[in-house]
Amino acid sequence: MNEKAKNFKAGEFFQKYTMIIALVVVTAVFALWPGKRGQILQPSMITSLIAENAYVFVLATGMLMCILTGGNIDLSVGSVVCFTAAIGCVMMASGINMWLAVLAMLAIGLAIGAFQGFWIAKVRVPAFIATLAGMYAFRGFSNVVLNGYRVDIANERFLQMFGNGKSSYVPDVIRQNMPSLDSVFTKDNAGLAKLIGENFITKFNVTCMCIGLVATIVFIILKVHKILSQKKLGIAQSIPGQVISTVVISVLVLWVSFKLACYRGFPMVLIWIALILGIYAYITTKTAIGRHLYAVGGNEKATALSGVKTRNVFWFAYANIGLLAGLAGILTAGRAKGIDPVYGEGYEMDAIASCFIGGASAYGGTGKVSGMIIGAILMGVINKGMIIVGVDANYQKVVKGIVLLIAVMFDVLSKRQKR
Secondary structure, three states, rough: OHHHHHHHHHHHHHHHHHHHHHHHHHHHHHHOOOOOOOHOOOOOHHHHHHHHHHHHHHHHHHHHHHHHHOOOOOOOOOHHHHOOOOOOOHHHHHHOOHHHHHHHHHHHHHHHHHHHHHHOOOOOOOOEEEEEEEEHHHHHHHHHHHOOOEEEEEHHHHHHHHHHOOEEEEEOHHHHHOOHHHHHOOOHHOOOOOOOOHHHHOOOOOOHHHHHHHHHHHHHHHHHHHHHHHHHOOOOHHHOOOHHHHHHHHHHHHHHHHHOOOOOEEEHHHHHHHHHHHHHHHHHOOOOHHHHHHHHHOHHHHHHHHHOOOOHHHHHHHHHHHHHHHHHHHHHHHOOOOOOOOOOOOHHHHHHHHHHOOOOOOOOOOOOOHHHHHHHHHHHHHHHHHHHOOOOOHHHHHHHHHHHHHHHHHHHHHHHHOO
């Protein structure tokens, strides 16, 4: 019996942390690749990974809301990203204030999401069909707005706030206001140079490292508070498991902060990503609408009988992803310094894949923002790693398809085993 119990716990552990283990293994494979050793772990690569996948984190957060309602997806988000970005770029190119253009992009995204949500929630048009129509329609509207040509952005303030250029980083205000710190990095720096490299000594961003330290401390405090609250309520929990996960995540945050500090510092785009992830993690775990999303996905009829207006839940989910598509359009335009009619193609697939790889159920009712983050990072690492080692672009799509299929197969088999 004891052996069976141990086997069950081991199986439960691997089932719970499968994607984290996969992320570690995949990262290690690319980091140890012959001739490319350690390239994927360089500070510039990590910064690039964040910037290139900003839209994935944002869109996958909204996609998770839709998937929770019963495995529904939104196929139009890539086209909506292009359309909202096209509107904003054209507005700024004509001399309209940057912040008005930003608000217009967010408002248009929200309006599109609410419009599609109306057909899905009120008229009961299948989400697949409604958003497929939107995918074609808004791709066409994007071409109309752009007249088939690229529109560039010359607004430096916009690029600084939402792009990833040399100025799109949180300035090192601590080092700027404390010149005495320079002596720490420049005096007798042989050991420091060996640790972070000669080129990074004069560039080390103290503010970035402090942000990482503060984030780690806040995370540990919240985790300890959660453990104590669960203990007070008599909720069963694995203390060793909680401690191990807390230590691993804390070390990872500090390591990433250190790597970023050795390059240019904390990228502005990471602030927007962290803000969205934090808000929606709170919504899904601490609010009534978050509980309703899970309930509708678990059993829509039972949820409706309990008094929840399930149609409004669907409407909320699709309005949200429209809003986040507007933000993704802003980040995409900022990174590319403009917009092209082909931008946004395939974005919806990256978002969907990140959710399913991160543990969201194809049947709905199951999935977390934290899991989606792991899925998005794994997809980003696979993309970046394959580029580094020189995998053909066509085979990159094959690999991504196989990874998605394995993740969904894992979910299906897990559901079948529970039954």
